[in-house]
Amino acid sequence: MQSARMISRHALCVHTPWGIADHCREYAEGITFYGTPSHGGFKLSPERLAAMHPALRAPAGWFEEDAEWAKVAFAFPECFTPEQREAAIHTLKDWCPDAYEAATGETLAPGASYIKDQRLFHEKHAEDWIVISAISSDQHPGQVECIATIGGKGGEWGKADPEERRYLVPKAEYDKRGSHGFVINPALHAPYDGQSSFIARRASS
Structure with a gap:
């Protein structure tokens, strides 16, 4: 300039x-x-x-x-x-x-x-569970508690919120995620319904 x-x-x-x-x-x-x-x-x-x-x-x-x-x-x-x-x-x-x-x-x-x-990432993984939020697990050291939705979609005005699932992912694996998101592998990452670090930290804050 x-x-x-x-x-x-x-x-x-x-x-x-x-x-x-x-x-x-x-x-x-x-x-x-x-x-x-x-x-x-x-x-x-x-x-x-x-x-x-x-x-x-x-x-x-x-x-x-x-x-x-x-x-x-x-x-x-x-x-x-x-x-x-x-x-x-x-x-x-x-x-x-x-x-x-x-x-x-x-x-x-x-x-x-x-x-x-x-765009290519989301087209390829439109039917996969993609992490939309993550936090280090207080209950499971070395693990990351993840919230995922199909295609990584969030809520939209006037529409029902998408189904969410929680997973535990090893921190070393999650840290290697690409710049467009982390895709849950059902063969490696089991759904998690235990105590949530998301809720605990929100309560403490």
């Missing part, structure tokens, strides 16, 4: 999706970053927004700072440093793979995108 120009907070009265801005930074004409005490992001002018690939555009031209910012840097690389351009590509691949693929025509292979890998 090499040529960015800071604008005094006293000159601002801009409402962003995250509140009223207390500072902003202009990267180029029509590309401005606005920050608030809680969050921030880029605001693009209508002209800049129209110049982007349709897959990269955001409603009203706002791009939040966690992942969406990468769409701005990818679309207007001349306004950013080489390091920021590289970070933008990695961010898009990981968190906005659909937009990246549509904008580039590239199909991301397994291992190239966190979100695509997460």
Whole structure:
């Protein structure tokens, strides 16, 4: 963000999706970053927004700072440093793979995108018990008490809560879990209905 120009907070009265801005930074004409005490992001002018690939555009031209910012840097690389351009590509691949693929025509292979890998994981294990919560067992040292649901799904508004089961898993095994979740193996992990560390710790707190 090499040529960015800071604008005094006293000159601002801009409402962003995250509140009223207390500072902003202009990267180029029509590309401005606005920050608030809680969050921030880029605001693009209508002209800049129209110049982007349709897959990269955001409603009203706002791009939040966690992942969406990468769409701005990818679309207007001349306004950013080489390091920021590289970070933008990695961010898009990981968190906005659909937009990246549509904008580039590239199909991301397994291992190239966190979100695509997460989707593949849940597709593969849609009928398996996946841990949604875990805690070290007070009653069984070296074991992790796990709560699992089919497909790793949680409750949804207006729908019945999914069935939950508890399991004990050796800590050494659980610590080797992948980044997308731990899958219960019925041949190795037996259902557990003993005293719960979840309940005991909630009571003590």
